[in-house]
Amino acid sequence: MIKETFDALIIGFGKGGKTLAPFLAEQGLKVAVVEKSPLMYGGTCINIGCIPTKALAYQSHIVSQEEGNGPESRQAKYARALQEKDELVTLLRGKNFNNLNSHPGITVLTGTASFQSPHEVRVETEAGSILAEAERIFINTGAKPVLPDIPGIDGAHVYTSTEMLDLAKLPSRLAIIGGGYIGLEFASIYAGFGSEVTVLENGGVFMPREDREIAEEVKKVLEAKGIRFRLQTKVSRIAEQGESVQLLLSTPDGEDTLQADAVLVATGRQANTDGLNLEAAGVEVTERGFVRVDETLQTTVPHIWAIGDVNGGPQFTYISLDDYRILKNQLFGDRTRTTGDRRFVPYSVFIDPPLAQVGYTEQEALKRGHTVKTAKLPVTASTRARQLKQTEGLLKAVVDAETDRLLGFTMFGAESSEVVNIVSVFMQSGQPYSVLRDTIFTHPSMAETINDLLGAIQ
Numbered sequence: 001m002i003k004e005t006f007d008a009l010i011i012g013f014g015k016g017g018k019t020l021a022p023f024l025a026e027q028g029l030k031v032a033v034v035e036k037s038p039l040m041y042g043g044t045c046i047n048i049g050c051i052p053t054k055a056l057a058y059q060s061h062i063v064s065q066e067e068g069n070g071p072e073s074r075q076a077k078y079a080r081a082l083q084e085k086d087e088l089v090t091l092l093r094g095k096n097f098n099n100l101n102s103h104p105g106i107t108v109l110t111g112t113a114s115f116q117s118p119h120e121v122r123v124e125t126e127a128g129s130i131l132a133e134a135e136r137i138f139i140n141t142g143a144k145p146v147l148p149d150i151p152g153i154d155g156a157h158v159y160t161s162t163e164m165l166d167l168a169k170l171p172s173r174l175a176i177i178g179g180g181y182i183g184l185e186f187a188s189i190y191a192g193f194g195s196e197v198t199v200l201e202n203g204g205v206f207m208p209r210e211d212r213e214i215a216e217e218v219k220k221v222l223e224a225k226g227i228r229f230r231l232q233t234k235v236s237r238i239a240e241q242g243e244s245v246q247l248l249l250s251t252p253d254g255e256d257t258l259q260a261d262a263v264l265v266a267t268g269r270q271a272n273t274d275g276l277n278l279e280a281a282g283v284e285v286t287e288r289g290f291v292r293v294d295e296t297l298q299t300t301v302p303h304i305w306a307i308g309d310v311n312g313g314p315q316f317t318y319i320s321l322d323d324y325r326i327l328k329n330q331l332f333g334d335r336t337r338t339t340g341d342r343r344f345v346p347y348s349v350f351i352d353p354p355l356a357q358v359g360y361t362e363q364e365a366l367k368r369g370h371t372v373k374t375a376k377l378p379v380t381a382s383t384r385a386r387q388l389k390q391t392e393g394l395l396k397a398v399v400d401a402e403t404d405r406l407l408g409f410t411m412f413g414a415e416s417s418e419v420v421n422i423v424s425v426f427m428q429s430g431q432p433y434s435v436l437r438d439t440i441f442t443h444p445s446m447a448e449t450i451n452d453l454l455g456a457i458q
């Protein structure tokens with residue numbers, strides 16, 4: 001076996017790792033990045049996550065706005081959207097590979113990594129095994145879908161989100177198991193292309209973490225687009241029936257069946273630690289199977305760190321990026337950054353229109369003992385939304401009645417995934433909400449709805 005020695009070894013080509021690699025190389029370290037699949041240079045986000053799904057969401061929105069699309073035209077537009085998505089992914093994957101591969105201080109090893117000892121990682125490449133020894137090791141192997149134990153889940157018409165991204169034929173009827181981020185985003189994408197979509201969620205509350213008024217509005221808008229939601233519903237069996245499948249459902253009203261042409265399983269994502277042989281390094285995992293880290297992202301072994309989805313933090317690309325910032329600060333800075341100083345992490349669910357949130361919902365603020373003032377504004381109040389012909393949705397703000405600080409902001413409406421970042425930055429400043437209420441925004445814009453929303457706080 002060939003033996004190579006590095007100062008730093010990064011396992012997985014995720015967002016945090018691929019940003020950390022050039023930084024470490026610029027500090028004079030000899031760095032290796034190990035990626036198990038040539039189709040995954042750049043990681044989940046680029047190849048099978050954010051980028052391809054949002055590319056499809058964009059095309060689906062356009063198709064949904066058009067009139068007179070019959071089944072053939074919808075299939076043709078779906079096929080073109082898949083092709084454009086593939087072109088974009090291929091472009092970004094190549095750029096990501098070249099960014100690291102062309103760097104003089106970085107070696108990209110394409111192969112599967114597994115620990116042999118605390119400082120040694122075996123990499124199985126097509127050309128044979130390499131034993132990579134490194135002083136510092138960073139685990140950035142991401143997450144993979146959870147597959148519930150349902151008879152028939154391994155059937156031909158049942159897909160994970162990754163597999164759905166290559167589904168050539170637009171399904172007439174799509175059943176989605178799981179009503180979380182992936183479930184709702186795919187529901188919105190496929191409904192936009194014209195599929196009949198049913199979301200099967202075993203929880204009893206639709207979008208349980210969201211503000212209740214906003215969640216109700218989301219449900220109403222998505223239902224108006226033809227998406228059906230079945231809560232408190234478990235799938236007990238999936239049976240192949242020729243070109244389609246039958247799902248056997250267990251519901252509060254008893255057993256039921258659902259016919260579908262495709263089934264998406266979107267029931268959460270778990271740490272990708274298979275085959276890493278963490279025991280050989282002494283790296284511990286949590287009860288949920290994620291790599292155990294402290295606030296500085298150090299594992300139970302001092303020279304090994306874990307970044308991104310694999311460490312059990314929020315599963316967002318921008319959190320993996322922030323993990324990189326923490327490591328940079330901890331290893332080469334003043335060691336003040338930790339996961340504990342993350343406040344007001346915004347997020348967006350790319351349904352149509354998108355939902356974005358930062359801070360507390362009204363319910364969460366009350367639970368935390370705040371006295372609150374709130375305001376709501378329908379998206380119809382926005383002239384920009386009328387120009388965009390996207391008047392669905394609702395905004396809501398939550399203000400602390402004692403300090404006048406903005407505690408939370410939710411926007412379900414066009415361009416909310418952009419607008420939320422303005423509010424997030426403002427919330428970091430800790431200023432009273434009236435400052436944002438009276439800030440000058442361009443017109444016409446979706447951002448200016450913030451002025452009106454906060455103007456309605458009483």
Ligand SMILES: Cc1cc2nc3c(=O)[nH]c(=O)nc-3n(C[C@H](O)[C@H](O)[C@H](O)COP(=O)(O)OP(=O)(O)OC[C@H]3O[C@@H](n4cnc5c(N)ncnc54)[C@H](O)[C@@H]3O)c2cc1C
Nearest residue numbers: 012014015036043044045049113141142308309315316317
């Ligand atoms: C369908 C979908 C849509 C999403 N949409 C969004 C979104 O819109 N916005 C957002 O912020 N987040 C989104 N996410 C989440 C986001 O993609 C992840 O949080 C993020 O990509 C995680 O990055 P990471 O740094 O943890 O590692 P990843 O990008 O997951 O990279 C891990 C890499 O490690 C490799 N690997 C695994 N095991 C080994 C091994 N043993 N040896 C070598 N290599 C290995 C994998 O092949 C992979 O390339 C989405 C996720 C999915 C699935």
Ligand SMILES: NC(=O)c1ccc[n+]([C@@H]2O[C@H](COP(=O)([O-])OP(=O)(O)OC[C@H]3O[C@@H](n4cnc5c(N)ncnc54)[C@H](O)[C@@H]3O)[C@@H](O)[C@H]2O)c1
Nearest residue numbers: 148178179180181182183201202266267268269315348349
């Ligand atoms: N826009 C974004 O930022 C974005 C988009 C997609 C994914 N992601 C990330 O990916 C992660 C994974 O997404 P996800 O949707 O797979 O997970 P999730 O945790 O968001 O949702 C999973 C849902 O499936 C339900 N569920 C679990 N088992 C079930 C079963 N047997 N039957 C029916 N329902 C069941 C859960 O109650 C939950 O509502 C998210 O947590 C998110 O961080 C982010």
